[in-house]
Amino acid sequence: MQPFTVLTAVAAPLEFPNIDTGMILPGRYMRRHRRPGHDYGEAFLYDLRFDEGGKPRADFILNEPAYRDAKILATDRDFGCGSSREGAAFAVLDYGLRALVGPSFGEIFQVNCIQNGILAVSLGESVVHELWRQLRARPGVEITIDLPDKVVVAPDGKRHRFDISPLRKERLLRGVDDIDVTLEYLEKIERFEMARRTKQPWLPTAVRK
Amino acid sequence: MRKARTLFEKIWSEHEIILSPQGETLLYVDFNLINEGQSFLAFDQLRLEGRQSRRPEQHLAVTDHYLPTINRNLGTAGMPNAEIRRVVEMLDENSRDFGLPHIGWFDSDQGIAHVIAPELGFAQPGMLITCNDSHTATNGACGALAAPIGGGNQLRHVIATQTVWLKKPKTMRISIDGRLPEAVTAKDVILSIIHQIGVGGATGYAVEYTGSAIQAMSMEGRLTICNMSIEAGARIGMVGPDDTTYQFLSKRRYAPVGEHWETAMAYWKGLPSDADTHFDRELQLDAARLAPMVTWGTSPEDSSPVDGIVPDPSRVGDQDRRRHIERALEYMKLVPATPLEQIKIDRVFIGSCTNSRIEDLRAAADVLRGRRVTVPGIVSPGSSAVKRQAEAEGLDRIFVDAGLEWRDSGCSMCNGSNGELVSPGERCASTTNRNYEGRQGRGALTHIMSPAMVAAAAVAGHLADVRRLK
Numbered sequence: 042m043q044p045f046t047v048l049t050a051v052a053a054p055l056e057f058p059n060i061d062t063g064m065i066l067p068g069r070y071m072r073r074h075r076r077p078g079h080d081y082g083e084a085f086l087y088d089l090r091f092d093e094g095g096k097p098r099a100d101f102i103l104n105e106p107a108y109r110d111a112k113i114l115a116t117d118r119d120f121g122c123g124s125s126r127e128g129a130a131f132a133v134l135d136y137g138l139r140a141l142v143g144p145s146f147g148e149i150f151q152v153n154c155i156q157n158g159i160l161a162v163s164l165g166e167s168v169v170h171e172l173w174r175q176l177r178a179r180p181g182v183e184i185t186i187d188l189p190d191k192v193v194v195a196p197d198g199k200r201h202r203f204d205i206s207p208l209r210k211e212r213l214l215r216g217v218d219d220i221d222v223t224l225e226y227l228e229k230i231e232r233f234e235m236a237r238r239t240k241q242p243w244l245p246t247a248v249r250k
Numbered sequence: 251m252r253k254a255r256t257l258f259e260k261i262w263s264e265h266e267i268i269l270s271p272q273g274e275t276l277l278y279v280d281f282n283l284i285n286e287g288q289s290f291l292a293f294d295q296l297r298l299e300g301r302q303s304r305r306p307e308q309h310l311a312v313t314d315h316y317l318p319t320i321n322r323n324l325g326t327a328g329m330p331n332a333e334i335r336r337v338v339e340m341l342d343e344n345s346r347d348f349g350l351p352h353i354g355w356f357d358s359d360q361g362i363a364h365v366i367a368p369e370l371g372f373a374q375p376g377m378l379i380t381c382n383d384s385h386t387a388t389n390g391a392c393g394a395l396a397a398p399i400g401g402g403n404q405l406r407h408v409i410a411t412q413t414v415w416l417k418k419p420k421t422m423r424i425s426i427d428g429r430l431p432e433a434v435t436a437k438d439v440i441l442s443i444i445h446q447i448g449v450g451g452a453t454g455y456a457v458e459y460t461g462s463a464i465q466a467m468s469m470e471g472r473l474t475i476c477n478m479s480i481e482a483g484a485r486i487g488m489v490g491p492d493d494t495t496y497q498f499l500s501k502r503r504y505a506p507v508g509e510h511w512e513t514a515m516a517y518w519k520g521l522p523s524d525a526d527t528h529f530d531r532e533l534q535l536d537a538a539r540l541a542p543m544v545t546w547g548t549s550p551e552d553s554s555p556v557d558g559i560v561p562d563p564s565r566v567g568d569q570d571r572r573r574h575i576e577r578a579l580e581y582m583k584l585v586p587a588t589p590l591e592q593i594k595i596d597r598v599f600i601g602s603c604t605n606s607r608i609e610d611l612r613a614a615a616d617v618l619r620g621r622r623v624t625v626p627g628i629v630s631p632g633s634s635a636v637k638r639q640a641e642a643e644g645l646d647r648i649f650v651d652a653g654l655e656w657r658d659s660g661c662s663m664c665n666g667s668n669g670e671l672v673s674p675g676e677r678c679a680s681t682t683n684r685n686y687e688g689r690q691g692r693g694a695l696t697h698i699m700s701p702a703m704v705a706a707a708a709v710a711g712h713l714a715d716v717r718r719l720k
Binding site for chain 2: 068071073074075076077124125127128131153156208214219220223224226227229230233234237241242243244245246247248249250
C-alpha cells in the first residue's frame with residue numbers, strides 16, 4: 042500500500058450530496074475482475090460521468106479538462122453512504138484519487154478507503170463550501186493535505202485542521218494495511234498455530250479423503 | 251475456582267492471539283469457507299499485492315451461489331448469462347491459483363457451503379469458522395463459533411494470515427422450553443424469535459440457543475435455527491454440543507476417528523456453558539405456545555401465526571414501525587386485515603441453506619405425497635449428498651408426481667444470484683431466510699415459512715395451515 046504523507050494536487054469540487062457506493066461503483070461492475078489494465082477506474086461514478094450512450098457528459102465536473110489530473114475530490118455530505126460494497130473504495134483508487142475532503146462519509150466506506158491508502162477527511166460543512174467556492178473560482182487549482190500536521194491547506198492559504206484516529210493516521214503514514222499490521226505478529230501466530238494443532242490434532246483440513 | 255463461562259466465551263478465549271488497544275481481538279481461524287460472492291475482490295487484491303494463502307488446506311472454496319440448478323450436464327453452455335458464468339469461472343481460477351481446496355460444480359460433494367460443511371464434518375465443536383456469507387452462523391449448530399466475514403478485505407486477511415480481527419460480542423441466551431406442537435418446526439421457532447425481538451434484537455450479541463425444545467431437536471433443526479441468527483441481528487448463533495451433535499458427527503468424513511475421536515470427545519464435553527453462567531441478555535420462549543409462522547412483509551420480523559391477519563398500520567403506535575408496515579404492504583400488494591390464509595401465491599421454492607436438508611425435504615414430501623400442487627415451483631436439495639439420499643428414499647418422485655421440479659443443489663432462488671428469479675409481481679411461498687424487497691428478484695413478493703407450510707401452500711394455491719390441509 043502506498044504511504045500517505047503530504048499531498049499537493051488538483052482538487053475537484055463535487056457538489057452532489059448522498060453519493061452512495063452504488064453510484065461510486067455501479068452494481069453491474071460487481072461481477073467484474075479487478076486486474077492491472079482492467080481495473081475499476083472506468084466504473085467510478087460511471088452513470089454521472091457518461092450518458093446512456095457511453096459518451097462523457099460535458100456538463101459533469103470531472104469531465105472538464107482542468108480536472109483531468111485531479112487527485113483530490115472535495116465531496117458533499119454522506120459521500121459513500123449505502124451498501125457496504127468494498128469495490129467502491131477500489132473505484133476511487135483506480136480512478137486515480139488519493140484523498141477526499143467532505144463534510145461526512147459513509148462509515149464503512151471511509152474505513153475501506155483508509156485500508157487502501159485513500160485519506161477521507163471530514164471538515165465542517167461551511168469550510169467545505171468555502172473550499173468549493175475557491176476551487177470553482179480557479180479550475181485546476183491545487184490544495185495540500187498534510188497528514189502529519191493534520192491540516193488541509195486551501196487555495197487561499199488558509200489552514201483547516203482535521204481529526205483522524207492515531208491508529209489510522211499511523212497506518213496511512215507507514216503505508217501499512219491490515220495484513221501488514223497482523224503479520225507483525227507472525228511469530229506469535231505461528232506459535233499459537235503450532236500449539237493448537239498439537240493439542241487438537243483432529244482439527245480438520247480439506248485434504249481430499 | 252474458575253469463573254463460570256459460556257460456550258461462546260470458552261471457544262472465543264481458546265482462539266485469542268492478541269487484544270488490540272482498540273478493543274479488537276486477533277483470533278485464529280480453524281477453518282474458512284469461501285463462496286463466489288465478492289470473493290474475487292479478495293483474490294484480485296491478494297494478486298495485486300503478491301500475497302499468498304498461508305494455510306491453504308484450512309480453507310474450502312465452494313461454488314454455490316451462481317450455479318444453475320438445471321441443465322448442469324451442459325456445462326458452461328447451460329449458463330446463458332456471461333457475467334454469471336464468469337463469476338463461477340473466477341472461483342475455479344482463484345482457488346486453483348491460490349492452491350485452495352475447491353468443491354466445484356461437478357464435484358460429487360457439491361452443495362451449499364453451510365449445508366456441506368456440517369455434512370462432511372468440517373464444522374466441529376470448539377472450532378472457529380469463518381465464511382464470506384451472512385449465514386455462516388449455521389455451522390454454530392455443531393457447537394462451533396462460526397462468524398460471517400466481508401468478501402473483500404476480511405476474507406483477504408483470513409486467506410493471507412489465517413486470522414481475523416473481531417470485536418467481542420456480548421452474550422445472549424435464548425431458551426426454548428417445552429414441547430413443540432404438531433407441525434411446528436425449527437423454522438417456526440426462529441421466525442417466532444425474530445418476530446418477538448425484531449431484526450435488530452440480537453445485534454451485538456453471540457446467541458446460544460438452549461432449552462428442552464432445542465435438546466430434543468435434530469441437527470437439521472438446530473442448523474435451521476442458527477442459520478437465521480443474522481436475521482435477528484446476531485452474527486454468531488450456536489448450540490452446545492450434546493449426544494445429538496456427537497452422533498451426527500460420528501458418521502462424517504472429516505470427523506476425528508479412533509484415538510482422536512476419544513480425545514476430541516473428552517474436549518468437546520467440557521465446552522457447553524457452565525451451569526451457573528451469566529449471560530448479558532436472556533430470552534425465554536414457551537415451545538408449547540408456538541404455531542406455524544408465515545411472513546407477510548419485507549423484513550423477517552414481519553411474521554405471524556398462519557391463522558392471523560395482515561396488520562393494519564393505522565393501529566400501530568410506533569411511527570417508524572407504522573411507516574415500515576405501510577411501505578411493506580404497498581410493496582407486497584396486501585390489504586390490512588386480510589386473513590393470511592387468503593393470500594394467493596404464484597409459485598413455491600423449497601431450498602436454501604435454511605431449509606434444504608434431508609429432514610426438510612421429508613417434511614415437504616410428507617405433505618405432498620398423493621397430492622397435486624396448483625402452482626409451479628422448484629425443489630433444490632441443499633447438497634448433492636442430500637439429493638442422492640432423497641432419491642434413495644423416493645422423495646424426488648413425490649415432488650415430481652405432485653407437479654414440482656426436482657433440481658440440483660445450490661443457493662438458487664433464495665437470492666437469485668444464479669439467475670433463477672421470481673418474476674416481478676409474482677408471489678412466492680419460500681423456505682428461505684430473507685423476504686427483503688427484491689431479494690428473490692426485482693418486484694418479487696416473498697413469504698417465508700417452513701418446508702411443510704410451503705408444500706401446503708403449493709397444494710392450496712394460497713398460504714395455508716398445513717394442519718388443516720384437505
